[in-house]
Amino acid sequence: MKGGIAGxxxxxxxxxxxxxxxxxxxxxxxxxxxxxxxxLSPNREALKQSRTGLKKNGFAxxxxxxxxGQVDGVDDVILPEEQADFNCRNNRLAELSLRxxxxxxxxxxxxxxxxxxxxGLFIGTSTSGIQQTEMAYAxxxxxxxxxxxxxxxxxxxxxxxxxxxxxxxxxLCGPSQIxxxxxxxxxxxxxxxxxxxxxxxxxxxxxxxxxxxxxxTLYGFNALQLVSNKLCCPADVDRDGINIGEAxxxxxxxxxxxxxxLSLLGVGESSDAWHMSSPHPQGEGAVQAMxxxxxxxxxxxxxxxxxxxxxxxxxxxxxxxxxxxxxVFSGNNPCSSTKGFTGHTLGAAGxxxxxxxxxxxxxxxxxxxxxxQRIDSKIHSNIMLEANSxxxxxxxxxxxxxxxxxxxxxxxxxxxPT
Amino acid sequence: MKTVGIAGIGLVAPGIECWDSGRDxxxxxxxxxxxxxxxxxxPSSLSGNERRRTTDTIxxxxxxxxxxxxxxxxxxxxDPELTSVFACSSGDLNIVDxxxxxxxxxxxxxxxxHFHNSVHNAPAGYWSIASGSQAPTTSIAAGEGTFSAGLLxxxxxxxxxxxxxxxxxxxxxxxxxxxxxxxxxxxFGVAIxxxxxxxxxxxxxxxxxxxxxxxxxxxxxxxxxxxxxPAAQCLPLLQNLALQQSTSLKFPYLQxxxxxxxxxxxx
Numbered sequence: 001m002k003g004g005i006a007g008x009x010x011x012x013x014x015x016x017x018x019x020x021x022x023x024x025x026x027x028x029x030x031x032x033x034x035x036x037x038x039x040l041s042p043n044r045e046a047l048k049q050s051r052t053g054l055k056k057n058g059f060a061x062x063x064x065x066x067x068x069g070q071v072d073g074v075d076d077v078i079l080p081e082e083q084a085d086f087n088c089r090n091n092r093l094a095e096l097s098l099r100x101x102x103x104x105x106x107x108x109x110x111x112x113x114x115x116x117x118x119x120g121l122f123i124g125t126s127t128s129g130i131q132q133t134e135m136a137y138a139x140x141x142x143x144x145x146x147x148x149x150x151x152x153x154x155x156x157x158x159x160x161x162x163x164x165x166x167x168x169x170x171x172l173c174g175p176s177q178i179x180x181x182x183x184x185x186x187x188x189x190x191x192x193x194x195x196x197x198x199x200x201x202x203x204x205x206x207x208x209x210x211x212x213x214x215x216x217t218l219y220g221f222n223a224l225q226l227v228s229n230k231l232c233c234p235a236d237v238d239r240d241g242i243n244i245g246e247a248x249x250x251x252x253x254x255x256x257x258x259x260x261x262l263s264l265l266g267v268g269e270s271s272d273a274w275h276m277s278s279p280h281p282q283g284e285g286a287v288q289a290m291x292x293x294x295x296x297x298x299x300x301x302x303x304x305x306x307x308x309x310x311x312x313x314x315x316x317x318x319x320x321x322x323x324x325x326x327x328v329f330s331g332n333n334p335c336s337s338t339k340g341f342t343g344h345t346l347g348a349a350g351x352x353x354x355x356x357x358x359x360x361x362x363x364x365x366x367x368x369x370x371x372x373q374r375i376d377s378k379i380h381s382n383i384m385l386e387a388n389s390x391x392x393x394x395x396x397x398x399x400x401x402x403x404x405x406x407x408x409x410x411x412x413x414x415x416x417p418t
Numbered sequence: 419m420k421t422v423g424i425a426g427i428g429l430v431a432p433g434i435e436c437w438d439s440g441r442d443x444x445x446x447x448x449x450x451x452x453x454x455x456x457x458x459x460x461p462s463s464l465s466g467n468e469r470r471r472t473t474d475t476i477x478x479x480x481x482x483x484x485x486x487x488x489x490x491x492x493x494x495x496x497d498p499e500l501t502s503v504f505a506c507s508s509g510d511l512n513i514v515d516x517x518x519x520x521x522x523x524x525x526x527x528x529x530x531x532h533f534h535n536s537v538h539n540a541p542a543g544y545w546s547i548a549s550g551s552q553a554p555t556t557s558i559a560a561g562e563g564t565f566s567a568g569l570l571x572x573x574x575x576x577x578x579x580x581x582x583x584x585x586x587x588x589x590x591x592x593x594x595x596x597x598x599x600x601x602x603x604x605x606f607g608v609a610i611x612x613x614x615x616x617x618x619x620x621x622x623x624x625x626x627x628x629x630x631x632x633x634x635x636x637x638x639x640x641x642x643x644x645x646x647x648p649a650a651q652c653l654p655l656l657q658n659l660a661l662q663q664s665t666s667l668k669f670p671y672l673q674x675x676x677x678x679x680x681x682x683x684x685x
Contacts, residue, residue, distance in 0.1 A: 061521075063526070117627055117674075126538070130518075133514065133596075145594075146595075147598075153596065153599035153600050158507075158508060158600070159508065159538060160507065160564075163560070175625065175675075176672050178559045179558050180539060180557055180559060181539040181555075192558075194578075195571075195575060195577070196574055199419055199573070199574040199577045201419075216514075216528075219526050219528040219533075220530070220533030221533070224530045224534070270552050271542075271546035271551065271554060272546070273547050273549070273550055275547070276535070276540065276547075277534040284552065285552055405534055405539070406544075406557075407543055407546060408543070
């Protein structure tokens with residue numbers, strides 16, 4: 001009985017028909033803070049006007065040339081006294097995002113409606129508050145090897161720190177988890193929240209993502225030769241890497257159809273089972289994630305009005321994602337990456353893609369692939385180079401892609417309820 | 419919530435190299451020392467070359483996972499329906515230590531391999547590569563409640579899609595400089611294969627509002643182990659599995675909440 005302890009259970013029956021569990025989950029409030037600005041308004045305007053938030057690198061400790069998507073004002077944020085122990089760039093960025101678009105009030109209303117113990121919290125991050133530990137290592141005492149007395153690991157750097165901070169800050173006591181699957185983290189929070197709601201563990205959920213600039217990711221991606229020293233240009237023939245950005249955002253999910261709210265129509269998740277830091281060469285995992293999202297949403301590819309690509313602007317990502325896109329969509333549906341606006345916000349990329357998708361539907365807006373001059377002849381998807389050049393009468397249903405290290409893939413479909 | 423079946427267990431802890439030896443030790447009620455030698459981690463699912471490139475955290479998670487899947491009669495590792503949940507409170511702090519030490523050196527020469535191994539989902543990535551399965555894996559954290567959060571995530575996946583889920587809960591020993599700040603004093607890993615069908619062992623869980631005082635181990639050595647690592651919170655469940663005892667257990671989850679787990683041994 002090594003390992004297996006089931007006894008004589010017959011080999012299980014295959015059940016490949018997935019339930020359409022996401023159909024009745026509504027997105028009732030949302031906000032995002034990126035290099036384009038804090039809250040929906042500056043993000044909406046920059047996307048409409050095709051204006052980048054990327055700037056020539058000026059981040060502390062970075063000694064190589066690149067562009068970054070830094071959020072202004074993060075260091076001016078002061079956390080409430082009760083949460084002072086959580087003070088780090090990542091939690092300050094989360095706090096800045098929370099202060100926008102009436103999200104505090106919307107969460108208070110949610111608590112009244114459902115009770116604080118019936119609201120789940122699902123947050124994606126890749127590096128949490130690691131910058132705090134970077135600073136502590138830089139000040140390490142040479143005689144004793146000890147980290148400085150001000151260093152508080154559990155409330156800042158620990159993977160769970162953003163969730164503990166938000167639980168305390170918002171007075172929540174429902175189910176809670178951090179998802180850390182690299183660059184797909186805050187797309188997968190939608191799937192986990194939907195499952196917890198489906199299982200009856202909560203009636204509503206706050207999903208979100210927060211990832212902040214730090215030396216670890218900038219030097220790490222640079223060591224992998226994936227960072228561009230110019231403005232990133234997704235799908236361009238001359239693309240040569242990413243610009244790293246930071247972002248935070250939140251979406252409130254509620255069970256059932258809520259008036260005037262968009263719906264979470266489908267989520268697809270898959271693994272590449274290929275390589276730790278390169279995508280599957282034919283984009284097999286990406287195909288599975290997109291197809292599973294379509295199946296769960298009970299939609300045909302032609303019904304997707306726009307796809308927000310992962311589109312990091314590395315040579316390999318954009319090529320393999322295009323192969324996957326051509327397999328699923330045959331090159332017809334309009335699509336673009338918004339990394340040229342915000343940079344690649346890593347563990348927050350999923351929530352940025354999700355909130356941008358909501359904006360595109362609300363504003364009937366299709367963003368261009370910013371900074372892209374000449375599309376690579378090996379890329380065949382219908383990538384938008386001019387604003388609203390492909391706009392149908394209405395943008396109702398949008399897909400957003402996220403693919404991460406470790407071959408972790410997620411596709412979301414958000415739209416007007418069908 | 420729905421009752422699910424347990425179809426396999428994997429275990430790695432000080433002095434315990436697999437569930438077979440852990441089960442015998444837990445059932446015997448014999449003396450246990452937390453200072454027992456930690457088994458050599460040599461998961462066969464990784465090639466020798468890969469094993470050299472990976473870290474103790476990755477090897478710990480994979481060794482537990484493959485122990486639970488050894489001699490499986492219910493589901494194979496490459497089954498496209500088998501998803502996995504990797505739950506770990508602190509990630510790979512040894513890799514963090516190496517990267518952050520490098521960042522204090524001239525030129526900050528971060529190793530690309532260290533960097534891609536540093537992501538919280540590195541064990542999940544290596545597991546999917548080793549198993550060849552493109553089924554989804556997730557990687558989560560929930561502090562001291564990481565075992566409970568992992569169990570809830572796994573059960574919600576079974577409820578949603580009616581497929582088996584392999585749950586792996588683990589935390590490695592942090593490097594000395596961080597140990598003071600994250601008190602995980604021994605490495606520990608457990609894997610539990612959960613299936614929608616009825617097996618000999620059924621479990622169901624509910625969230626309990628209010629601080630649920632958690633189930634403890636009577637054996638002082640095992641109780642020290644339970645308190646030494648968030649993943650080891652599972653020990654009361656493992657002991658009752660080893661003793662073939664139906665029981666109701668409490669586990670820490672989040673502040674103001676606990677998890678109540680009912681284990682039933684089906685005859």
